[in-house]
Amino acid sequence: MKLFSNLAGVLIFALAGCAVGPNYQRPKTKLEKNFGELAQTNSAISSATTTNSPAVEWWRSFNDPELDHLIDEALRQNYNLRIALTRVREARYQRSIVAADLFPNIDADAGYWHGGGSKNVSLSLGSSSGSSGSGSGGTSPKRDAMNSDPHGGGGAAGGGKSSVGTNPFSDQLTPFGKGGLPGVTSSIYQIGFDSTWELDIFGGNRRRLEAAAGELGASVEDLHDVTLSLLAEVARNYVELRGTQQRLIVAQKNLAAQKETLDLATSRANAGLTSRADVVRAAAEVATTSATIPPLQASARRSIHLLSTLLAEEPMALSDELESNKPPVFLPPEVPVGLPSELLERRPDIRRAERRMAAATARVGSAEADLFPKFAMTGGVGLDSTSTGSLFDWQSRYFFISPTVVWRVFDAGRIISNVALQKANRSESELQYRDTILTALREVEDALVAYATEQEHCNALAEALRQNQDALGLVRNQYKNGLANFLEVLDAQRSVLSSEDQLTEANETLGTDLVALYKALGGGWEMRK
Numbered sequence: 001m002k003l004f005s006n007l008a009g010v011l012i013f014a015l016a017g018c019a020v021g022p023n024y025q026r027p028k029t030k031l032e033k034n035f036g037e038l039a040q041t042n043s044a045i046s047s048a049t050t051t052n053s054p055a056v057e058w059w060r061s062f063n064d065p066e067l068d069h070l071i072d073e074a075l076r077q078n079y080n081l082r083i084a085l086t087r088v089r090e091a092r093y094q095r096s097i098v099a100a101d102l103f104p105n106i107d108a109d110a111g112y113w114h115g116g117g118s119k120n121v122s123l124s125l126g127s128s129s130g131s132s133g134s135g136s137g138g139t140s141p142k143r144d145a146m147n148s149d150p151h152g153g154g155g156a157a158g159g160g161k162s163s164v165g166t167n168p169f170s171d172q173l174t175p176f177g178k179g180g181l182p183g184v185t186s187s188i189y190q191i192g193f194d195s196t197w198e199l200d201i202f203g204g205n206r207r208r209l210e211a212a213a214g215e216l217g218a219s220v221e222d223l224h225d226v227t228l229s230l231l232a233e234v235a236r237n238y239v240e241l242r243g244t245q246q247r248l249i250v251a252q253k254n255l256a257a258q259k260e261t262l263d264l265a266t267s268r269a270n271a272g273l274t275s276r277a278d279v280v281r282a283a284a285e286v287a288t289t290s291a292t293i294p295p296l297q298a299s300a301r302r303s304i305h306l307l308s309t310l311l312a313e314e315p316m317a318l319s320d321e322l323e324s325n326k327p328p329v330f331l332p333p334e335v336p337v338g339l340p341s342e343l344l345e346r347r348p349d350i351r352r353a354e355r356r357m358a359a360a361t362a363r364v365g366s367a368e369a370d371l372f373p374k375f376a377m378t379g380g381v382g383l384d385s386t387s388t389g390s391l392f393d394w395q396s397r398y399f400f401i402s403p404t405v406v407w408r409v410f411d412a413g414r415i416i417s418n419v420a421l422q423k424a425n426r427s428e429s430e431l432q433y434r435d436t437i438l439t440a441l442r443e444v445e446d447a448l449v450a451y452a453t454e455q456e457h458c459n460a461l462a463e464a465l466r467q468n469q470d471a472l473g474l475v476r477n478q479y480k481n482g483l484a485n486f487l488e489v490l491d492a493q494r495s496v497l498s499s500e501d502q503l504t505e506a507n508e509t510l511g512t513d514l515v516a517l518y519k520a521l522g523g524g525w526e527m528r529k
Contacts (some may be wrong), residue, residue, distance in 0.1 A: 192382015
């Protein structure tokens, strides 16, 4: 009873022991109340944004069912996303492996041993001068085989097991030889359980578990980051596809208008009302515009190929679905951007850096725990007998228990250096965390400026297009009536074509800038938590 009382006291002390090393606390970060660009006297940014919290499913603000369908399929099928999910599972298994170190290991074993000791082995009897045993002179062959040690150890009460868990089939040479006691032939049957348990007195294993949990959290945020990147990639490429298709429509429409101008110039030249030079110039404009169409067609095809692979499909899989020209995506009049403090919870890269910092902090404690002694318990229970008939008798029982302590007294500074290394890693992870926050803030500020100024750019281009279209109409009428030369018509056509193409491209850029802003704000991954 006293033994078990002492054991219970050790266990209680182990469970109540404090883990060495620093306890993790998330660093305090001071952020402004609003994004800096919103505080500037810039009416374009202020009118394009609000401080409401951003929507989780931000892509639905484009009001495009086709885009919604593509994103749903990408979230279900994308290979990079599935790889990231597999890595989360790996991290969970790794955490379970580390957690197992907090519990005892229990092995069940059973075995049979039969052997006979050599009669030519001499045993020293200590202080008795010249006293030795050889063959039957050293031991009595009538001795009960149960009292022999066929494993070269103590009596059968230990079942041939030492406190270090001797294998019953060990091939180690002993003072008795490999066959057991000299001159004795014996057999033994064994069934038992062995257990070892390192008591986590100073919390080294618990700190390792904290580190594994931090790495698991980081892998989860990796999954969220891949999700966010996938959402933005699908949305950006879809916007670019629709923008390219719209530029194709504009180019084809202008090509048709230029062909009409070529027909007009040809008819006037045939009537002697203008020179053949006007016809050549008109034909050159038609050829120039025709040359812009193939690159746009190739760009549209590449976008379709990329969108297909993002959905884990063959490059041509979405051709029938996406080849038909559709209007550019709808852009919301205002974008909710939230507050800078919300980025700490919305941005997966910030959350990942914070989890890695927590893991690095825990590894400091794990390293410091190696400075202290390690306590362990080894024990076993089982049955030993020289015959199967008595193996399960109560008298065949055995048990042993062996508390141990190990304290490294010299390692040439290895432990101290490891502690210093883990502290340096922890400082590095904190700096990376703070740098990630600054990078996130910069990306949002840049995206706000890009989106707001592109809106102004689009408004200016739209006004320029209206003016150039009016000018073209006037010049064409004047040319028909002989009041303007053909060069004026061509210049007006070039201005219209350039303005219309620039406006279409600017609208595409505005859409991709909006996607970049949504990505910088984070979010979208929450729907997969």
